[in-house]
Amino acid sequence: MAYDHAKVEKKWQHYWEENKTFRTSDKTEKEKYYVLDMFPYPSGQGLHVGHPEGYTATDIMARFERMQGKNVLHPIGWDAFGLPAEQYAMKTGHNPREFTNQNIDNFRRQIKSLGFSYDWDREVNTTDPKYYKWTQWIFEKLYEKGLAYEDEIEVNWAPDLMGGTVVANEEVVNGKTERGGFPVYRKPMKQWVLRITAYADRLLDDLDDVDWPESVKQMQRNWIGRSVGASINFNVDEHPDESIEVFSTRADTLFGATYIVLAPESDIVDKIVTPEQKAAIDEYRQKIASKSDLERTDLNKDKSGVFTGAYAINPVNGAKLPIWIGDYVLSSYGTGAIMAVPAHDDRDYEFAKKFKLPIIPVIEGGDIEKEPYTGDGVHINSGFLDGLGKKDAINTMIEWLQTHHAGDKKVNYKLRDWIFSRQRYWGEPIPVINWDDGTKSLVPEDELPLRLPKTDDIKSSGTGESPLANLKDWVNVTDKNGRHGKRETNTMPQWAGSSWYYLRYIDPKNDKMLADPKKLDYWLPIDLYVGGAEHAVLHLLYARFWHKFLYDLGVVPTKEPFQRLVNQGMILGTNHEKMSKSKGNVVNPDDIVNEYGADTLRLYEMFMGPLTESKPWSTEGIVGANRWIKRVWRMYLNDDNSTSDMLIADNDGKLDKVYNQTVKKVTDDIEKMRFNTAISQMMVFVNEVYKNKTLPKRYAEGFIKLLSPITPHMAEEIWQQLGHKDTIAYAEWPTYDESKLKDDQAELVVQINGKVRAHITVAVGTSKDDIEKIALADDNIKNNLQNKTVRKVIVIPNKIVNIVAN
RNA sequence: GCCGAGAUGGCGGAAUUGGCAGACGCGCUGGACUCAAAAUCCAGUGAUCAUUGCGAUCGUGCGGGUUCGACCCCCGCUCUCGGCACCA
Numbered sequence: 022m023a024y025d026h027a028k029v030e031k032k033w034q035h036y037w038e039e040n041k042t043f044r045t046s047d048k049t050e051k052e053k054y055y056v057l058d059m060f061p062y063p064s065g066q067g068l069h070v071g072h073p074e075g076y077t078a079t080d081i082m083a084r085f086e087r088m089q090g091k092n093v094l095h096p097i098g099w100d101a102f103g104l105p106a107e108q109y110a111m112k113t114g115h116n117p118r119e120f121t122n123q124n125i126d127n128f129r130r131q132i133k134s135l136g137f138s139y140d141w142d143r144e145v146n147t148t149d150p151k152y153y154k155w156t157q158w159i160f161e162k163l164y165e166k167g168l169a170y171e172d173e174i175e176v177n178w179a180p181d182l183m184g185g186t187v188v189a190n191e192e193v194v195n196g197k198t199e200r201g202g203f204p205v206y207r208k209p210m211k212q213w214v215l216r217i218t219a220y221a222d223r224l225l226d227d228l229d230d231v232d233w234p235e236s237v238k239q240m241q242r243n244w245i246g247r248s249v250g251a252s253i254n255f256n257v258d259e260h261p262d263e264s265i266e267v268f269s270t271r272a273d274t275l276f277g278a279t280y281i282v283l284a285p286e287s288d289i290v291d292k293i294v295t296p297e298q299k300a301a302i303d304e305y306r307q308k309i310a311s312k313s314d315l316e317r318t319d320l321n322k323d324k325s326g327v328f329t330g331a332y333a334i335n336p337v338n339g340a341k342l343p344i345w346i347g348d349y350v351l352s353s354y355g356t357g358a359i360m361a362v363p364a365h366d367d368r369d370y371e372f373a374k375k376f377k378l379p380i381i382p383v384i385e386g387g388d389i390e391k392e393p394y395t396g397d398g399v400h401i402n403s404g405f406l407d408g409l410g411k412k413d414a415i416n417t418m419i420e421w422l423q424t425h426h427a428g429d430k431k432v433n434y435k436l437r438d439w440i441f442s443r444q445r446y447w448g449e450p451i452p453v454i455n456w457d458d459g460t461k462s463l464v465p466e467d468e469l470p471l472r473l474p475k476t477d478d479i480k481s482s483g484t485g486e487s488p489l490a491n492l493k494d495w496v497n498v499t500d501k502n503g504r505h506g507k508r509e510t511n512t513m514p515q516w517a518g519s520s521w522y523y524l525r526y527i528d529p530k531n532d533k534m535l536a537d538p539k540k541l542d543y544w545l546p547i548d549l550y551v552g553g554a555e556h557a558v559l560h561l562l563y564a565r566f567w568h569k570f571l572y573d574l575g576v577v578p579t580k581e582p583f584q585r586l587v588n589q590g591m592i593l594g595t596n597h598e599k600m601s602k603s604k605g606n607v608v609n610p611d612d613i614v615n616e617y618g619a620d621t622l623r624l625y626e627m628f629m630g631p632l633t634e635s636k637p638w639s640t641e642g643i644v645g646a647n648r649w650i651k652r653v654w655r656m657y658l659n660d661d662n663s664t665s666d667m668l669i670a671d672n673d674g675k676l677d678k679v680y681n682q683t684v685k686k687v688t689d690d691i692e693k694m695r696f697n698t699a700i701s702q703m704m705v706f707v708n709e710v711y712k713n714k715t716l717p718k719r720y721a722e723g724f725i726k727l728l729s730p731i732t733p734h735m736a737e738e739i740w741q742q743l744g745h746k747d748t749i750a751y752a753e754w755p756t757y758d759e760s761k762l763k764d765d766q767a768e769l770v771v772q773i774n775g776k777v778r779a780h781i782t783v784a785v786g787t788s789k790d791d792i793e794k795i796a797l798a799d800d801n802i803k804n805n806l807q808n809k810t811v812r813k814v815i816v817i818p819n820k821i822v823n824i825v826a827n
Numbered sequence: 828g829c830c831g832a833g834a835u836g837g838c839g840g841a842a843u844u845g846g847c848a849g850a851c852g853c854g855c856u857g858g859a860c861u862c863a864a865a866a867u868c869c870a871g872u873g874a875u876c877a878u879u880g881c882g883a884u885c886g887u888g889c890g891g892g893u894u895c896g897a898c899c900c901c902c903g904c905u906c907u908c909g910g911c912a913c914c915a
Contacts, residue, residue, distance in 0.1 A: 023866095236831050240910060243830070248914075269915060282915095324913085354914045361915090367828090368913055435914050554909075628852070630840055635908080639839065641853050649852080655867085689843085698841070701851035708851090711868080770847045775896045777847055801881085815895050821846045825895050 024654040026618025030734040034136055042748055043095065043138040049543050051092035056083050057526075057583075059552025059560070060100040060519045063124040065109070068131045069600060070608045070626070070638065075551045075589040077623045077731075078632050078694060080137045082549055084730035085691050087138075088754040094544055095138055096526035098145035099125050100519045102512075107447035111183065111479050111488075117447045118475075121148060131611065135619045136733050138750065143529045147518030152525060153449040154470035155535045156517050159567060160441075161452060161463045162574060168216040174440055176485070178208035183481040187444040207310070210485055213451060213511060215439040217566045221245050223580075224436075224565055233586040234633075237557045244558045246435025251419050253360060253428040255281060255333035258341060260293055265333055265344070268355035268433050271362065272422065273414030276403040277383035278360040279373065281333045281344045282326060284352035285309045293344065295330025302327050302346065309348050324349055324372040336427035337418075338404065347372060355433050364389050384411070439563065441514060446479050446488040448512030454498055456506035471508075486510045519560060520567040523547055523582060535576060542578050550583040557588070587694060590635040592626070597637045608638050620732035621647040627696035627731060649704060650735060653728065656710055657721065657739050664742070667710065672717040677761045679709045680720045684757035687727045696731070703728060718743075723755035771796045772823040778805050781822075789816040796822040 037043060056079050061072065083095035106117035106124075125146065132139075145152055163169040177188045181203040188198055188205065198205055217224075225245045228238045250270035257263040265281060283290060285306050294302050305327040326347025333342045342360075349368055350359050363373035364382040370393035373380050380389055383403045387394025400406040405421070406414045422428030442451070452464035452471040464471045474495040482490040489510040490496060496508050521535075527544045528536035561583070568582040593599060594606025601607065613622045625646035630636040657665050683706040690699035706724060710716045716724075722743060729736030729749045740749040764785065769792065771779040779801045783792055793814050796802060802824070809826040816822050 234832095236909080239831060243911060246911095246914060250915080267915080271915080349913050349915095351914065359915050366915070368915075371913090433914075557910080628839090634833090634840095636839065639853070642839070645853055652867090693843090695843090697839095698843095698851080701841075704851055768847090772847085772896075775846095780847080804881095813895065815846095817846065821896085823846080823895050 023660050024651050024735070026620065026650075026734070027615075029738045030134075030136060030614075030619050033734045033737045034133060036737070036748070037136075037138070037750075038133075038141075040748070041142070042750055043140050044142055045094050045096075045140045046092065047540055047543065048092060051090070053094065053544055054083075054086040054091040054549075055094040055544050055547045056086070056549045057095075057523055057547050057551070058097060059550070059556060060098065060522050061128065062100045062103060062515075063121070063128040064105065065120075065124055067124075067127050068610050070610050070613070070622075071553070071589075071592050071600070073135055073610055073622060074592055074626045074632070075553070076132070076135065076137055077626055078587070078589060078696065079549065079551045080623075081627070081691065081696060081730040082694070083138050084733065084750060085754070087751055088726065088730070090753075094143075094526065095140060096143040096145075096529075097132065097137070097139045097141075098143075098522060098526065099128070099147065100515065100522070101125060101146055101148045102448045102518060103515045104445065104447070107445055107479065110447070111481075114477060116475060116477050117479070118148065121447075134614050135610070135623065138733070143526050145522055145525050145529050147449075147522065148447075150470040150472050151532065153518065155525065156449050156513065156521070157452045157464075157469050157471060158466065158535065159521060159571070160449075160513070160517070161466065161469075163215060163570065164453075164463060166570075168219060168570065169441065170214055170216065171211050172214050172438075173209045174212040174214065175207040176210050176212070176444075177205045178210075178485060179203045179205050185483040185485060186481050187485050208485070210444075212440050212442040213509075215441045215566075217439045217563070218434055218436055220566050220569055221247065221434045221436050223569055224562065227565075227569075227580055231581050231586070232584055234588055237554070237561070237586060237588065240557045241562060244436060244562065247432060248434075249430075249432050251415075251422060251428050252356070252431040253336065253422060255336065255342070255360070257289075257293055257344070258332040258334055260331065263289060263292055265289065265358050266356045267358045267360045268431055269360055271365065271415070272418040272428070273400065273403075273406060273409075273411055274362040274365050274383050275335065275337045275360065275418060276400075276406065277362040277364050277381045278335055278340075278342060279363060279379045279381055280342050280361045282347045282350045282359050282361055282372070283329075283344065284350045284357035285346045285348055286352040287346070287357050290329060290346055293329055293331035298328055298330035302329060305346065324368070324375050326372065326376065328376075336425065337421070343378070345376075353437060354435065363393065365393055365395055367393055367395065369393070439516075439566075441517070442511035443514050444482075444485055444487045444510075445512050446473070446476075448514065449473075449517055450489070451509040451511055451513060453509040454506045455509065456500075456504055458504065473512075482510075487512055516560060516563045520564045521571070523550075523564075524571075524577065535571075538576070538578075541576070545577060546579045546582055546584045549585050549587065551587045551589060553591075554588040561586070587633065589632050590630075592629075593635055593637040595638050595640060600638075606638075613643060617643060617647040618650075618734070620735050621650055624650060624700065624732055628700045630697055632694055632696060649707070650732060652711075653707060653732075654735060654739070656707060656716060657725070658742060662742070665716075667714060667716045668718060668721055669715045670718055672719060673715060675713050675715070676706075676709060676717065676720055677758075678764075679706055680723065681757040681759075681761040684723060684727065684755045685762065688754070688757075691730065700731065725749070726752055726755050767819045769796070769819070770821045771799060771802055772821065773802065773805050773826055775823060778802055785819065787818075789818065792816050792818065792822060796824065 058076055058079050083093045087093045101121045106121045109120050110117040160169060179186055179188050179198045182198050182201055225242060225247055228241060248270055250268055251272040253267050253269060255265045326345045329344045329346060331344045333344050335342055361369040363369040363380040365384055381402060382389045383400055384394060384398040385401055386396055386398035397411045400409050400414050406417060419430055450471045450473055453461055455461045474492050476492060479488045480491055482488055487510045498506050498508060524536050528540045531537060564582055568577060571577045572580055596606055598604055610622060625643045628646060656667060659665055683702050686702040687699045725736050725739050736749050766782050767785050768780055768782050770777050771781055779799045781795055781799055783795055793816055806826055811824055811826045813825040
């Protein structure tokens with residue numbers, strides 16, 4: 022009968038599961054290949070067609086490498102903590118675990134229906150206490166090394182939402198909560214913070230050692246935002262105890278500094294503000310405090326600020342510089358204070374123009390009347406720097422500052438420390454106890470995991486603390502000496518569990534340690550990591566940070582976790598727009614699997630275009646993919662399941678060239694993850710077979726092996742029908758015969774002045790002179806050369822002849 | 828504004844090292860099979876002109892350049908997408 026995808030796919034999925042075909046051993050004599058998908062969050066919506074794109078790509082690589090004889094680790098698991106489950110639980114009065122488990126079951130069912138070759142014995146789940154025990158363990162190590170600390174951080178506080186709750190940045194839209202539209206205020210709260218900035222340089226430098234898309238590296242570099250410059254100290258006039266430190270990458274322009282600006286939040290403002298200016302300053306600071314970040318940055322490019330009445334002394338020339346506050350200076354970067362050089366900085370220029378502050382040019386070039394000049398040039402009005410260029414002037418100035426104890430070299434980063442607390446129930450509890458005497462301690466390692474207490478009644482605490490604060494039995498603790506304390510009620514962010522999950526796959530059931538060092542040594546680093554570009558910065562930076570920390574502890578053997586990274590593109594709707602419920606252009610993979618089968622979905626998604634590009638879904642395209650799958654099937658089997666007449670035992674030699682070409686191109690393309698062109702070459706082969714009407718058995722077997730990573734179910738069935746007892750999953754990958762690729766004849770293009778005028782066929786190895794003679798003897802060439810003089814003939818053997826004539 | 832990627836038939840895309848632009852698929856047209864249709868198989872399919880055949884001209888976002896030869900390299904633009912966005 023005709024190909025029955027439902028029956029065949031079910032049969033082989035069952036076979037793989039029963040036989041544990043894809044269980045990975047830790048035998049170390051084989052070469053290893055670790056291929057990983059980005060950790061899925063099992064949402065209530067289930068899979069969309071974007072998921073299988075990346076998963077199919079990694080699955081093809083896993084299957085390909087197995088057939089190449091490698092020991093492949095290809096795992097999957099669930100990043101299952103997170104807000105949606107908590108919100109659902111609050112609404113319905115259930116525990117989020119139940120809801121989460123349902124979602125995981127649905128995801129697992131969908132993923133299994135696509136025939137991916139995961140080792141299901143290694144499935145992990147971040148919400149499993151056996152897993153988060155080690156997430157907590159890593160936190161404790163960070164704390165012990167001084168890399169986890171508490172700080173007062175401003176959070177998004179929505180007092181009217183669910184009785185008072187903290188919301189994430191993503192949940193704030195135009196200063197209101199995304200759900201309900203309640204106002205959001207900035208409120209400082211004590212938060213756990215991880216000192217990722219201590220790793221800034223290494224996170225930056227080691228990007229050079231990984232095989233990642235340049236765009237992702239660049240995004241991480243920008244995010245870390247290392248900038249080298251100088252710190253410069255300004256004394257404050259009439260305040261001998263106060264000084265202001267600024268950071269500048271342009272110390273060379275110090276002679277051009279005409280005022281100082283402090284971030285409005287700066288503590289020093291209160292100490293130096295003059296009585297006359299106090300009211301204006303207070304009013305301004307009040308106004309700023311109620312502004313959201315968005316209003317302070319995105320929406321408001323217009324400079325604002327107020328004079329404090331105080332003056333700073335320029336260390337290099339003793340000039341009195343007015344000290345202002347202005348919200349274009351960020352308290353969170355550098356020292357929260359700048360020296361303003363309006364002649365050579367766009368922002369300072371705008372501010373100076375608005376408030377009529379002096380503008381002194383110190384570099385030649387540009388016209389200060391019209392706009393600031395930020396380029397290089399010869400220094401002027403700058404004392405000992407006069408005549409120098411930018412680079413020399415910077416160095417000279419820094420030396421001067423060092424000798425006069427007025428400043429030093431300094432490096433700053435845009436990267437901020439990682440705010441690690443979430444005021445949520447559904448996350449890993451932070452294993453810390455705050456004792457009444459003001460001290461704090463970690464939950465002892467042998468008491469980990471610190472389990473999340475079960476409750477069906479998750480309620481907002483109303484204080485900004487997590488719902489855990491309501492659970493008095495859990496929160497209150499007494500040590501053996503009768504000392505009372507309270508557990509930390511903040512939980513960890515979703516990023517925590519996903520920052521090290523790839524290590525747990527290596528040894529998922531180990532209850533003595535995070536993972537066995539011998540196994541880590543064998544499997545790391547990950548050879549291929551595939552996922553969406555949305556994780557280009559945060560997830561990949563956090564995971565790299567934890568990996569480097571674990572490297573320093575001696576837990577992992579490599580500096581970097583992910584050697585090769587590939588971002589799959591987005592699959593757009595048929596209207597070329599991003600798929601979304603509201604646009605009604607969402608394609609559900611379940612429907613495609615039901616109608617055409619998993620193999621068709623896999624084949625189509627790989628054939629649509631390059632893996633890394635965005636491309637639109639096409640309803641006709643999926644039909645075409647299905648049509649080709651059936652065409653392949655008929656090449657092997659008739660409708661009554663008897664062997665196709667095309668199959669012949671002996672090789673008649675007619676397909677030698679195209680078969681060997683196909684093996685070569687498909688092998689090469691899969692290695693480079695160019696699945697679309699690999700498939701097109703296989704289509705070429707099938708077209709040739711149909712034209713030829715015969716298919717030698719050896720090529721029939723080789724071809725189905727080439728196709729098997731992409732359409733594994735059909736391939737297994739055909740392989741079995743060809744008389745094989747074992748799975749095709751470990752069959753040896755075909756090789757090609759180089760000698761069969763060569764022709765003895767070569768067709769050359771003959772051009773006149775770059776335009777194709779004729780084709781000639783010559784024996785391979787014909788001399789340039791002979792080729793030239795043959796080309797010039799061609800009738801069409803002779804016609805075209807009438808009334809023309811041949812000036813030059815270029816011959817590229819086996820390719821082209823170009824005759825220059827006029 | 829800054830950084831990055833890109834623009835090729837009616838559509839998705841291919842051209843791997845500067846050497847026949849448009850592989851492969853979709854769509855469309857025609858033929859075979861069929862009472863008929865579907866399915867399948869085969870052929871054609873960038874545009875314009877010429878069609879009796881050979882063919883000719885144009886053509887890879889736009890304008891220049893380098894080269895015997897440019898989708899590919901260089902210079903200058905336009906547009907699209909992604910990221911960052913007062914980071915001193």
